[in-house]
Amino acid sequence: MRLSVQGIVKRFGATTALGGVDLDLAEGEFLTILGPSGSGKTTLLKVVAGFEAPDAGRVRLGEEDVTEVSPRQRDVGMVFQNYALFPHLTVAQNVAFPLEMRRRPKPEIAKRVTEALALVELGALSGRLPRQLSGGQQQRVALARAVVFGPRLLLLDEPFGALDRKLREGLQLEVRRLQRRLGLTTLFITHDQEEALVMSDRIAVMNHGRLDQVGAPAEVYARPATRFVADFLGESNLLEGEARGDAVAVPGFGPVPVACPPGPATLLLRPEALRLDAKAAGLDCRATGRVVETIFLGLSAKLRIRVEGGPEVLARVPLRPSTPPPAGEGATVALGFAAEDVHVVPRG
Amino acid sequence: MLTVFVGIVFAFLMLPLLVVFPISISSAAYLQFPPPGFSWQWYQRYLNDPGWIDATIRSVQAASLCTVLAMGLGVPLSFALVRSRRRWVRALDRLAAAPIIVPTIILSIALYGVFSRLQLIGAWYGVAVAHTVLALPFVVILTSAGLRTFDEAQEQAAAGLGASWFIAVWRITLPQLRPSLVSAAFLAFVSSFDELVLAMFLSGASMTLPKKMFDNIMMEVDPTIAAVSVLQILLVGVCLGLTALFGRGALATTISR
Known part of the structure; x- marks a missing residue:
């Protein structure tokens, strides 16, 4: 179902946790709220779930205004950060709980619990207690419990935080497939930008209780609306320069031919857009620099380079067995980038 | 070293029992240790004396009602106390132990004044109400301790899944507090069952078991008192066993808190 959040303000004493948040989710959409801890994303989720009452603003589910509706009547499925499974109930009893609260007949409960557990491939463990399960299994029980009653909206509060990397990647895709199959409108919360890029239809980047930008992952990554977004999402070189009409002068690189209103300007250059040595030849903007550090990452290498007469930048070069090894520390390299790979970060 | 220490403490705790039990099966008509011979006569005397049986029933009744009231x-x-967002309410928590701090004799005199006006002297339920005052701190301290370690997100999760607050507490919170609750109920029961001072003031002619035991010592010192003591220890032991059975870890919480 559609979710519409309008002008949500939430204060705790003197601090403003949410400073007027507007957000719309289309039916079946998977939207991620990405932000550092303390940015207010969990507070927003609690307002949507009904655990916190906003000081101003409305929350709508479909056509219904649910701002004043208690959590138990919102029909919203939620997976908590620590799963909040009921430790004294078995897996099946945990999943049956929301159906029992809705006074469904016993045979129907049994049938739907079986279906939900099959959906997360935990049918064989229905008699176990949560503490007898691994972290990943507990996470899937929490998911089954959140979707078994056919909620209008699914909320996920950093559900993969406690899991190791490999398991997390598997579960991310699994959750995404499940969400698509059930067509559930989903609000997902994370501070992990990679997770946000992998899973989302759209990403909303949150900072200090406000949404800096809402957009598709590729768009937010390529054209961040604020300096914060540029810095938070992915690795970035933020080049400070002076704009004069049709070009921005960046120390070390010279004029970069991009349109930008006159005055001080910030350019975003992703590390993978920076080319080295032979590949830098013929590009719009070139410089020379000295390698400060080379980090081997498997598929690629990351180099920190001090640009002559300019800032320190980060470059990421792909590694193939056939390519020569990247320049080592202390080596002097030529570096350059194409003007179309640069994004002017709006000032605000 | 630790084993020796534990052994000494254990012996210290058990020694009274090792004296009381032999005396209770003594053939002598007075308190003599070691007993000169064996006999069940003191148990028989206890079981055949309506005064003792009435006192026992009254004490069980009072302790049961006290447990129900103290828990309720x-x-x-x-x-x-634990969940309030107001700081002064949580500060009240410190006051929960007040009935333990006030000398029982003071409490007894005060309650005597009140109860005599209400004509509650001599009623077993009057004693139960008075004992509730003493038992309440045990219940509050143990339950609060359990509640403080409980993850409140579970109640939120239950509410989000469609449970009212009452149902969430009943189905999710209380079952997980069971060790604390069972310990609390046990302590409430035993504290009432074993209480003498309040009973002396309030039970009047219809005596509770501790009062009857006290009178027995004052008037006719015979080994019946030892037999009653052994039975009382057995009853408390059975309660402890039930506590262990129904509240896994309850004993541990009772002791560690």
């Missing part, structure tokens, strides 16, 4: 008041009170 103490558990909701603990929720209020």
Whole structure:
């Protein structure tokens, strides 16, 4: 179902946790709220779930205004950060709980619990207690419990935080497939930008209780609306320069031919857009620099380079067995980038 | 070293029992240790004396009602004290132990004044109400301790899944507090069952078991008192066993808290 959040303000004493948040989710959409801890994303989720009452603003589910509706009547499925499974109930009893609260007949409960557990491939463990399960299994029980009653909206509060990397990647895709199959409108919360890029239809980047930008992952990554977004999402070189009409002068690189209103300007250059040595030849903007550090990452290498007469930048070069090894520390390299790979970060 | 220490403490705790039990099966008509011979006569005397049996029933009744009252008041009170967002309410938590601090004799005299006006002297339920005052701190302290370690997100999760607050507490919170609750109920029961001072003031002619035992010592010192003591220890032992059975870890919480 559609979710519409309008002008949500939430204060705790003197601090403003949410400073007027507007957000719309289309039916079946998977939207991620990405932000550092303390940015207010969990507070927003609690307002949507009904655990916190906003000081101003409305929350709508479909056509219904649910701002004043208690959590138990919102029909919203939620997976908590620590799963909040009921430790004294078995897996099946945990999943049956929301159906029992809705006074469904016993045979129907049994049938739907079986279906939900099959959906997360935990049918064989229905008699176990949560503490007898691994972290990943507990996470899937929490998911089954959140979707078994056919909620209008699914909320996920950093559900993969406690899991190791490999398991997390598997579960991310699994959750995404499940969400698509059930067509559930989903609000997902994370501070992990990679997770946000992998899973989302759209990403909303949150900072200090406000949404800096809402957009598709590729768009937010390529054209961040604020300096914060540029810095938070992915690795970035933020080049400070002076704009004069049709070009921005960046120390070390010279004029970069991009349109930008006159005055001080910030350019975003992703590390993978920076080319080295032979590949830098013929590009719009070139410089020379000295390698400060080379980090081997498997598929690629990351180099920190001090640009002559300019800032320190980060470059990421792909590694193939056939390519020569990247320049080592202390080596002097030529570096350059194409003007179309640069994004002017709006000032605000 | 530790083993020796534990052994000494254990012996210290058990020694009275090792004296009381032999005396209770003594053939002598007075308290003599070691007993000169064996006989069940003191148990028979206890079982055949309506005075003793009445006192026992009265004490069980009073202790049961006291447990119910202390739990019924103490558990909701603990929720209020632990969950309140107001700081002064949580500060009240410190006051929960007040009835333990006030000398029982003072409490007894005060309650005597009140109860005599209400004509509650001599009623077993009057004693139960008075004992509730003493038992309440145990219930509040144990329940609050359990509640403080409980993850409140579970109640939120339950509410989000469609449970009212009452149902969430009943189905999710209280079952997980069971060790604390069972310990609390046990302590409430035993504290009433074993209580003498309040009973002396309030039970009048219809004596509770401790009062009857006290009178027995004052008037006719015979080994019946030893037999009663052994039975009392057995009853408390059975309660302890039930506590262990129904509240896994309850004993540990009773002791560690």
